[in-house]
Every structure is written in C-alpha cells, then in structure tokens.
C-alpha cells in the first residue's frame with residue numbers, strides 16, 4: 537500500500553524543487569497511471585513517502601510547439617495529446633498511430649509521455665515511436681537557486697527495466713524531436729489480448745522517399761518489448777538507404793531484425809511477429825511516402 541504524509545498539487549517548478557530539497561524521500565507523480573497500480577497491487581510492497589508531488593498542474597511542463605523543423609513538447613503531454621494535438625498530428629503522426637494502441641480513452645487522458653519514459657517498462661509503447669523521431673529528452677534540476685538543464689538522446693536515457701539516467705531531485709522538463717512532414721509512418725503492436733494490452737512486440741517506422749522515388753532518403757525503425765530496452769535498428773536502416781529497394785530486400789531486412797529479440801519468454805513467437813511487423817511497417821510507411829510496394833507473397837489488390 538502507498539501511504540504519504542502530504543500530497544502537494546504543485547503550481548510551479550520552484551514549488552516542486554522546494555519540496556524535493558526539503559523532503560528528499562518524495563515522489564513525483566503526473567498522471568498516476570503507473571504509480572497507483574505499482575503501489576496499490578503491492579508490487580512495490582508497502583511504500584511510505586514523506587511527500588507525493590503531483591506535477592500535473594505545473595505550467596512549465598505543459599507545452600507543444602513547432603520550432604522550424606523541430607517539435608518541442610512538455611513532460612505533461614498526454615497520450616491523448618498524441619492523438620488530438622494538431623501540431624503532433626501533422627508533424628509527428630507516428631505518435632498518434634502509437635496512441636491508438638495505448639490503453640483506453642480514460643488512461644490516455646491521464647498518462648503522460650514523461651511518466652511512460654521514466655517508468656522505463658520494456659513494454660512502454662511510446663518509446664519506439666519517440667526513437668523513430670530522434671527524440672531528445674530535456675532534464676532539469678535546481679542548483680544554487682538556478683534551474684539547470686541537460687539534454688540527451690532518449691536512446692541513452694533508458695538504461696533497462698525501470699532504470700533511467702534521471703538523477704535524484706531531477707525532473708523531466710520535456711522532449712524535442714524531428715518533424716516528419718512529408719514522411720510516411722507506421723506503428724505496430726501486439727499483446728495477449730485486443731484491448732488494454734501490454735505489448736509483446738511494438739515498433740515504429742518513419743520513412744522519406746528520395747525525389748527519384750526509387751530509393752529511400754531517410755528511414756528509421758524503432759522496436760520495443762523484445763528486450764530490456766527499446767532500440768533503433770541503425771544497421772538495417774543503412775542497408776535500406778544504400779541498396780535498391782525491392783520487396784525481397786525488405787523481407788530480408790525484416791528477417792534480420794528478428795536477431796534483435798532478447799526476451800527469454802515467448803522468444804519464437806516474438807521473432808515471428810517482429811519479422812512480419814517490420815516488413816509490413818516498412819512497406820506501409822514507404823507506400824504512404826509515395827513508393828509503391830507490396831510485401832513478399834502479397835497480391836496487389838489495386839494498382
């Protein structure tokens with residue numbers, strides 16, 4: 537059970553840092569969709585905190601803005617924002633494709649992107665999509681009265697299940713990622729059941745076709761739930777950007793992607809699913825981006 541001496545609905549960053557300085561045994565909470573099940577179902581045993589600091593009303597953590605070819609969004613951006621915010625829908629549609637698979641309407645309204653990333657579940661759904669956007673995480677702490685910021689690629693931030701580079705008394709301020717206007721994108725997920733499901737495999741692809749239309753200018757593949765940390769498949773991306781694109785090459789790439797499965801449970805199943813997901817997602821993203829392809833063995837239904 538989770539117990540605490542005080543619950544603070546913080547109204548500013550300074551208020552959050554004041555409490556963290558005064559009571560280090562405090563816990564940050566945003567949407568509470570991870571923390572409450574963690575404590576309530578006894579997964580963490582009995583936890584007593586001096587303070588629970590609810591940061592969901594801190595205005596500095598809630599923003600979504602376009603800066604040239606970059607998008608900035610705050611820690612408190614919700615998964616529902618992925619679906620409904622016009623900037624994200626236009627410039628990072630892979631996030632809304634991911635959100636469709638994420639929990640249900642109620643949870644999506646509460647669940648924040650910072651919570652999903654800091655929780656660092658190997659099955660976290662936002663990570664593959666965020667990695668495909670080259671996302672950088674912005675962290676802040678207060679030193680001698682001043683807010684100090686550091687940034688790092690999201691890929692470096694997540695170290696393992698429930699392990700990140702977040703330091704004590706540090707907060708996630710927000711994220712920055714690439715706009716993928718004029719790219720195609722796809723997101724795939726499977727789990728044990730159809731809804732409210734924990735991923736067994738999840739993945740994202742974003743792709744831009746070169747003007748000549750026969751080759752790929754940029755492609756990024758993020759995978760999750762098949763090992764302790766989410767990954768980018770850089771070597772396979774490079775092959776796709778340097779070789780002639782055929783359905784056969786995409787199938788070979790997809791088969792090679794299955795070597796990335798590290799989870800010990802349901803390994804054969806995960807490998808098979810990953811091959812099919814990678815193939816389908818690449819074909820789908822390239823089709824959206826203007827290159828017409830089919831999957832190996834798949835009949836073309838229309839020209």
Ligand SMILES: Cc1cc2nc3c(=O)[nH]c(=O)nc-3n(C[C@H](O)[C@H](O)[C@H](O)COP(=O)(O)OP(=O)(O)OC[C@H]3O[C@@H](n4cnc5c(N)ncnc54)[C@H](O)[C@@H]3O)c2cc1C
Nearest residue numbers: 564566567568569570571639647648651652654660661708
């Ligand atoms: C029914 C149900 C279904 C779910 N379905 C999915 C799903 O389909 N896919 C999926 O990936 N997840 C799912 N989840 C898990 C959860 O909803 C997500 O991980 C969510 O994004 C967590 O965000 P939150 O704001 O609720 O985090 P919280 O529970 O508030 O916090 C989670 C962690 O992040 C830390 N934290 C939050 N904000 C900050 C910040 N600004 N700075 C530093 N630390 C911070 C907290 O201290 C805590 O350690 C589900 C949960 C439930 C209950």
